[in-house]
Amino acid sequence: MTGSTTKSCYVGVDVGTGSVRASIVTKSGKVLASSTQETKTWRDPHDHRVFEQSTTDIWSRIGVAIKDCLSASGVEPSAVKGLGFDATCSLAVTDFEGEPVIVTKGEEIGGHGERNTILWADHRAEEEAELINRTGSVVLDYVGGKMSLEMEVPKVLWLKKHMSPEHFHKCQFFDLPDFLTYQATRDSSRSTCSLTCKCSYVANSGWQKEFFEQIGLEELSEREYAQMGPKDGEEVLIAGMPVGEGLSKKAAEELGLRPGTPVGSAIIDAYAGWLGTIAARFADDKQELSEVPTIEESGHRLAAVAGTSTCHIVQSPSDIFVNGVWGPYKDPILSGWWMNEGGQSSTGQLIDFILTTHPAYPELVELGKKNQKPIHTVLEERLEKLRTESAVETLTELTKDLHLYPDLHGNRSPIADPRMRGSIVGLELSNSLNDLAKKYHATLLAIALQTRHIIDTLNGAGHHISAIYMSGGQAKNAGLMQLFADVCGMPVVLPRDSGGAVVLGAAMLGRLAVEFAQGEGGSRGKLKEGQAERLWGIMVEMTPPGTLVSPKASPREKKLLEAKYKIFLESIEIQKRWRKEIEDATK
Structure with missing residues (x-):
């Protein structure tokens, strides 16, 4: 106690x-x-x-x-x-x-x-x-x-x-x-x-x-x-x-609390993920902690809050307009700062859907119970076995001819089109567990490719993102996190508690409310003037160090990932063209 x-x-x-x-x-x-x-x-x-x-x-x-x-x-x-x-x-x-x-x-x-x-x-x-x-x-x-x-x-x-x-x-x-x-x-x-x-x-x-x-x-x-x-x-x-x-x-x-307990003005859950991760230090290969980040460094860090869907939030000192990406929003967290928000409508939900709708899913669940392992671990072990048997270097090469486009629930950004739909190219006449494992990896890769699409769009409009800071359940998926680093070509920082980063951000709001309530008082305008520095200081103090995942793709895999990214972008244009042809034919 x-x-x-x-x-x-x-x-x-x-x-x-x-x-x-x-x-x-x-x-x-x-x-x-x-x-x-x-x-x-x-x-x-x-x-x-x-x-x-x-x-x-x-x-x-x-x-x-x-x-x-x-x-x-x-x-x-x-x-x-x-x-x-x-x-x-x-x-x-x-x-x-x-x-x-x-x-x-x-x-x-x-x-x-x-x-x-x-x-x-x-x-x-x-x-x-x-x-x-x-x-x-x-x-x-x-x-x-x-x-x-x-x-x-x-x-x-x-x-x-x-x-x-x-x-x-x-x-x-x-x-x-x-x-x-x-x-x-x-x-x-x-x-x-x-x-x-x-x-x-x-x-x-x-x-x-x-x-x-x-x-x-x-x-x-x-x-x-x-x-x-x-x-x-x-x-x-x-x-x-x-x-x-x-x-x-x-x-x-x-x-079960005391009346009068200060309540901080709330934020959307994805923004709490930004709040609870973006000020983190991280350990390098020598287990030495990085320097304490400044508020200016926040502009180079993308918060990816990944659960049922995924939100991508980046801060900037001025307004940056990005086609297909929400914002720029002024003062959503820190007074005087702007934010843009990209997103994927279905990520964790997409992974679950691909798994649970496959004929081999009951077999996967049974294997997990029999071996007392999570189903994702069973899939990872099956993929590694297939990679070895196929004598290929990477899982990307194992699934090189399987291309999955992930917008089964529409596209939030950067296309901003709820009519976009998913697709799979490269299907085999198989309903086996091996087939499910390959589709699982193709799904993870598709989520990573779309993350790169969002980051490329943000940077192309004037942002300068150089690292991804994760929170949410997907941060526990080591294979997916490595794909993010390799596909996006930048380090990924994982929070100490992937599931707790968002609620930690909410607790920071409660602390700031107390400091304002117990502070020097004054007008709301004066409180707003110092809000950014005070909240950033709280973030630095309350955010535990994270773990760094560095890109490690070989030159061969990098070349293959570039080809996959090109195909990913082409699949968007193909879907748009096909949709127009059908619309023209049914007018």
Whole structure:
């Protein structure tokens, strides 16, 4: 037990696609306890695009996770000095009393009920996104030229089309991270991260009245944006700034913490991954730690937050416009800095799909149980056996004639086209475990090739990325991490705790909120002036050293990887051309 010796610590809460994770973290970044709780997701059996969740379920799981952490660590609630949240960029809908509003298409939509959250992965708003992308609005300049149907405004527009005006008028719309701070404090302040990254709030100019009128959401501007966030000119909080008066009495009881505990302004989960990794030092081959990074060094480090999907975030001191890549966003984490965000809609989900839909998957699971090994280990061993038997140098050469294009769930960036689909070229008449192993490796390679496509696009537009900083479950996949290094031609830094980096970032927000709340006071403007340096200092202090994975491809493999990359790019153009030919033929 640590309760008697722990004077102060912080709670971070990460709400992912399928679970909630809470951690209690010390000032030095040491994790005292963690707890993960699964959350519910509803699918429509008649519409594969639909993914819905419940803020009631999510909040209850957060309470269980935090109480588990307190119990396991022995930390007293009074020792928890601050609380921070991150979450997926899902749309949470409530009325103005905070009661959940149903978002499910049908007779009950707009009434009170549990299913009130449209998950980020929900693709129901395709028509609405297409309408938005025909406007030519300045809003589009700040999302890579094309708005994704995964963002919040297309989903709000979809809800307007399917709700009665009476029901729609009563709705509040939150990006999920901001809902969590609202639920915790009952203060409806919104974060720069959520508003600029997902809600069409434009850097330096705020809400765009003409844009909302163009797309048929004029009531938002008529009501001075009360349904979406602040009025023009009202305060928007930068990451970690204190929200309201801290935890409400009701929320404190639900979470097992003290009323008034400072709550930091929240961020989207991918940005928490940036926060929890990008300031890491790393050990070289001689086990010597790199120098303490400066805030300027952050501009050369790409944070890749890899789970169900993958987000790629890079910071810069000025605005850089990149076609097909979201942003530039001003102040999403550090005051005065800009960020761009690339992404892959399906990565961890893609790996699972390729495995579970193959005829040899039951055999793979059975082998794993028999040998008491994870299925990925079984596949890696099978691939190495095949490589040896085939007398080839690398797994890239083993699968040289198998080409997989990975956009089974559309392309987030840099093509920004939800209609893109996956493909496999080089199929054999085989349903064996060997065939599954080869397809598994081809999938990993495709994810790495697409990562390079995103990095090349970012660097081509003016960024200077020279290293990848990973977080999320995929960081545990050693083969994939080596492919990232070899395909992208740059080192990959792995966090000490791949699954905990994101929730560590959330805990950092709680610590900053405490420092502001206990600090010198002053206006919000003065707090913003020092926010970047203070938060960067916290990041450096709380981020544990990472492990360096260096590129090691031989000249032969480099040549083969270049050929694979060329084929990857060609497959994009082929798919576009084929689509046009089919469209022309069916007009």
